[in-house]
Amino acid sequence: MTADATRNPATPPSPRWSDDAVIYQIYPRSFADGDGDGVGDLRGVLDRLSHIVDLGVDAIWLSPFYPSPQNDAGYDVADYVDVDPLFGTLADFDELVARAHSAGIRIIVDLVPNHTSSEHPWFQAALAAEAGDPARDLYVIRPGREDGEAPPNNWTSVFGGPAWTRLPGSDEWYLHIFDPTQPDLDWSNPAVHEAFADILRFWLDRGVDGFRVDVAHGLVKAEGLPDHVPALGPDGAPVPASEPTAASPYFDQEGVHEIYREWRRILDAHPGERILVAEAWVEPLERLFRYVRADEMDQAFNFAFLMTGWDAVGLARAIEDTFAAAAEVGAAPTWVLSNHDTVRHTSRFGVAEPPPHQRGIGPDDPQPDLALGRRRASAMALIELGLPGSAYLYQGDELGLPEHTNLPAAVRHDPVFARSGGAELGRDGARTPYPWAASAPNLGFGTPAGTDTWLPQPETHAALARDAQEAAADSMLHLYRGLLRTRRELGLGRGVFAWHPVHDPERGLIAFTVGTETGPVLVAANLSADPIALPEATGRTLLAASSPAAWDGRALSGESAVWVALA
Incomplete structure (x- = not known):
């Protein structure tokens, strides 16, 4: 690798605000509890908005807050154009948008277009309809094989088990690439396109600045829904279809790009610069960056960078490949170290063998060296925030929060844990409530003493609480503030990269x-x-x-x- 092997492209002709934005992910149920019921909410975000302003980020990405039975922490949506009472009201949302905008912070909301909740009125209508009724055409519902006794094909769920469930009293089955409570929509149906166009316009009219698109690579399935023929890994074993390295008949199909061209036209018809962000677990990077061609989305999460870990050779390759792939389509790169779906990087960097994507770290696993992990996390923050492009922070990154590695089975919520029979611990360890005050009940989360938070907080978080770090000049919190201030003052996000x-x-x-x-x-x-x-x-x-x-x-x-x- 030569010293001048890679340079990022010249500044695009029309740079967007997002090209160098630092975007802060809020997982609402775990950020701050405004009504004392043990679950975070939009009122809690409003109460703590000054923390985000002081940190110095450019935008907030809100994970789902829509009405939902919460079988998958809100990624099972029952109504796309409202707020779940668990999180507040549309008035709370409007106030958050207004107050954030007045502070110079933009708002990005999560959109979940691959599937709905099984309790969504659309799916309830499909269940009540007879075979051949257009109500069923909104979902991927197909006749089973073997006279309806076997599913239509051999696809498996990302969360474990089969990807098909039989409709009651029918020879037809419905597809759910994730949990059975999350039936997949059929994007070959124009009615689905029309419904989501209306959903986009609803939130754009309320002032949102963009959408993070969940499972952006999964909306379109291979024509004819063929059986999945597993790719083989280096060891000769089949690679699960859920892995980004595996060619899958239900991920990264060509037809998905036309959907985002439609959405691009909708966003561009609204005033201001509204953005689309792809959550697409796609490899190699050249295929990932096809999602951010000029007439499609604006950004795609850089999971190649996230998953590389504490590995200088791999990290250099990920950086180099990212700039090269971004240059091919004239897009800005993104950089991310953690999110709500991954083990927190402070813990990943503190173990010899980081766990796979959804495996998690449990009480029976080798425990992270937290001092080592925090030291490495500090160094990686300088890399992430020093690179030109856009950077994503997950709530708690600025405190160096570790994973909760001692969660008992009885308190776990993630469907990955249940669907895999406990073989996959799931993502709860990265989702515990934020520690605001070291000595307050429930670490200042807002839940009163005597009331449990929705997930328990690890004891290690007390020493890392925001108020404790505010008082320590050499804390991770002050490091992040300094990094973001310096990055903004010098314009590092729009600078020219060279080894x-x-x-x-x-x-x-x-x-x-x-x-x-x-x-x-x-x-x-x-x-x-x-x-x-x-x-x-x-x-x-x-x-x-x-x-x-x-x-x-x-x-x-x-x-x-x-x-x-x-x-």
């Missing part, structure tokens, strides 16, 4: 420069355990992690990083 001559991932050194209007900034991260001399890094130190002592102007300590304004 620095000392870049040497084989030794564990990630080093690149970002050209800005005020001069180049060096971002150097030592992913090895030993110090590495950087005699070329002469200039003004901007920020260092994991501690100021990690960088003395000559050598960078192991597992640390630095930003230097080069002389």
Whole structure:
């Protein structure tokens, strides 16, 4: 890998606000509880909006808050144009949009178009209808094989088990790529397109600035719904269809792109710059970036970067490949370390073998070294926020929160856990309530003493609570604030990327420069355990992690990083 192997493209002709935005994901049920019932809500977000403003982000992405039976934490939507009473009201939502906009923060909402809840009126009508009734055509409902006794094909659910459930008293089956309470919509039906066009317009008219599209790669299924023939991994074993490396008849089909071209036209018809963000577990990166061609979406989550982990060679490759793929379509890259579906990176970086995507970390697994994980998380923050492009933060990243690794089975909510018979622990460990105050009941989440929060909080979160970090000048919270302030002041998100001559991932050194209007900034991260001399890094130190002592102007300590304004 040569020092000048990769440069990002010139600034696009019409750069959008999102090209360098830092976007903060709020998982509403776990951010702040405004009504004391143990579950976070929109009123809680309003109460804590100043924290987000002080942090210095550009936008908020809200995970689902729609009416839902909550079988999959709101990703089973029963009404796309309202707010679940669990989270508040449409008036609360409108107030949040207005207050965020007045503070210069945009609002992105989650949209779940692959499936609805089984309690959605559309599906209830399908259940009540006879075979051949148009009400059934909104969903992927097909006759079974073997006179209806067997499902239409061999597809399996991402959450475990078969992807088909038989309709009561019928030889027909309905598809659910996820949980049986999440029937898949049939996007070959124009009525589905029309319904979602109306949904988009409803929220655009309420002032939202964009949509994060759940399972963006899954809406269109292969024609004829053929059996899935598993790809084989390096070990010769079949690769599950849910893995992004596997060619699947229900993921990443060509027809999905026309849907996003339709949506692009709808968004562009509204004033302002409204964006579409793809949650698409697609590999390789060249295929992922097809979702962000000029007439489709604006961003796609960079899971290749997220899943690489603490690996200098792999990280360098992910960065290089991302810029190359982005350049092919003239899009801005994105960078992300954690979200509500993955083990928190502070914990991933503290174990020798990070768990697979949905496996989680449980009490019987090797426990993360939290000091090591936080040290590495600090260094990775300098890499993520130093890279040109857009960055996503998951609530708690700014505190360095670890995974809750000791959740008992009785309190787990994730359908992945139940559907897999406990073989997959699921994602609850990354979703526990945010710690606001170290000494308050339920760590200041807003739930009064004597009332349980919807998931228990780990004891380790008390020392990491926001008020404790506010009082400590060397905390992760202050590091993130400094990073975001410096990134904005220098325009790093729109700078020009180049590998620095000392870049040497084989030794564990990630080093690149970002050209800005005020001069180049060096971002150097030592992913090895030993110090590495950087005699070329002469200039003004901007920020260092994991501690100021990690960088003395000559050598960078192991597992640390630095930003230097080069002389």
